[in-house]
Amino acid sequence: MSSEESAPVAAAPEVAGSSKPRTPKVKAPQVPKVNKMAPKAKKEATMVEGAAKIGIEYKKDADFPKWYQQVVTRSEMLEYYDVSGCYILRPWAYKIWQEIQLWFDLEIQELGVENSYFPMFVPAKNLEKEKDHVEGFAAEVAWVTKAGSSDLEEPLAVRPTSETVMYPYYAKWIRSHRDLPLRLNQWCNVVRWEFKNPQPFLRTREFLWQEGHTAFATKAEADKEVYQILDLYRQVYEDLLAVPVIKGIKSEKEKFAGGLYTTTVEGYIPTTGRGIQAATSHCLGQNFAKMFGISFEDPQGPLPNGEARPPMHAWQNSWGLTTRSLGVMVMVHGDDKGLVLPPRVASVQVIVIPCGINAKTTEEDRAAIDERVADMLKQFKKAGIRAKVDNRDTYSVGYKFNHWELRGVPLRLEVGPKDVKANQALAARRDNGEKVTVQHATIVQDVRELLDTVQSDMFKRAKEVRDANVIYVEDWKDFVPALDNKQFCMIPWCEEVACEEEIKEKSARTGIATAEVQDDKAPSMGAKSLCIPLDQPQDKPIVAGETKCVSCGKDAKRWALFGRSY
Known part of the structure; x- marks a missing residue:
């Protein structure tokens, strides 16, 4: 990547106090005049005309990789880090991950899953217990071999996944059928030292995820959970991220190494025509239970002759969803202006921008706008709508529009002196640019309905494109x-x-x-x-x-x- 793409882009402060002395406004980027007689440079086919560094310089359909890199950095979702393949998740992205966490965590707890945390270091001997499983990760395992200047007695792997971390302790904790089911989940990071070309969110050396690891007495119980979790993953993508996915079973070649079968939700990226594995729910069968000795006494008791029945091995599942989901969302919904965020996961669902203020605006009109905006924000907060006002007086209205369009805020409300007098505001949708007038008396209801419509329309459009392909x-x-x-x-x-x-x-x-x-x-x-x-x-x-x-x-x-x- 170029130094421009990897370097941080300076951003204006989010809010400037209105009490500060007024300074000249920074105007929105203007489209430069073009000399029609001059030969066009080759890059003009991919560059967005008139774009400045506040915006996106590359067209999504013409240069997708550069478009994607600029969208995720200039929208302040992430920043490149000094270690290749590792990225800083900034608040604008991390909030989306938190919304996913909040929803999914409540759902799995309803199923009886409990959260826990296991160490990130894996002894080499544990990895060697399950060769078929480890083989799939062998080239990607990162090792710790020193502590200070001393060599470790045994190298420690940084977890690529946690089966070999958790299952020795499952064997310790499970003794009787009464100890089942054991259903644990952890929210953590994992490291897979891939040497392929890294891509933010999609292919990274460290990423965040949840990994569920469960054990049951019977296959029927395990099978039921596999598909329950799979449908929760579908809901994360379709109901939260507005991304259509296809539920299915992986082929024998593509299934999880060492497992019995793998179910998946698969996404579609229209710009490239490529699929992407969005999340997986695996039935591990009894393979890992046999390797790690996860067994329990047969609940039927001794045989008729008094001999003990052989121990039974647990049926196990594992399932995971990662921050890759954020990249899929960006690729599916983003446009040449930047991010387009689904309302249900957006950090800011509504941005309120005072408009129509100039040197001739009276102090009474300014005060009326401030009062109206404050009342709107109070109502939104009470209703659980995530809203913010951009009252920076050092930036023009056009600049603010571009700023928040780049960041994908679903709904913009414009409030000027005439709007205050008419008890209304102008609402502009980020997903399709449509504008509609909303009444102040019903502002919460109108905005909520608009956000629901944006969420629904984003999913419908994405699904229509996917289905057509x-x-x-x-x-x-x-x-x-x-x-x-x-x-x-x-x-x-x-x-x-x-x-x-x-x-x-x-x-x-x-x-x-x-x-x-x-x-x-x-x-x-x-x-x-x-x-x-x-x-x-x-x-x-x-x-x-x-x-x-x-x-x-x-x-x-x-x-x-x-x-x-x-």
């Missing part, structure tokens, strides 16, 4: 062209690992034209199975012995979703 492919000749057209392919599939590997190889040969030049995987990336959707198409049933796999021609088992992926 899920293509049913029943002939291989149509598969790669659909991928190159930035679409998902739903295909009849045999579900064999060899076939999936062949599909990835065949679909990578032609390459793909993409603006994502910073991602070394993108130009030649082949398709992989994203999931086998839980909701199979009712109007296109798989007929045993008749419906054939699109790739290998063997009998198809189910419809599967394939695509290029992050």
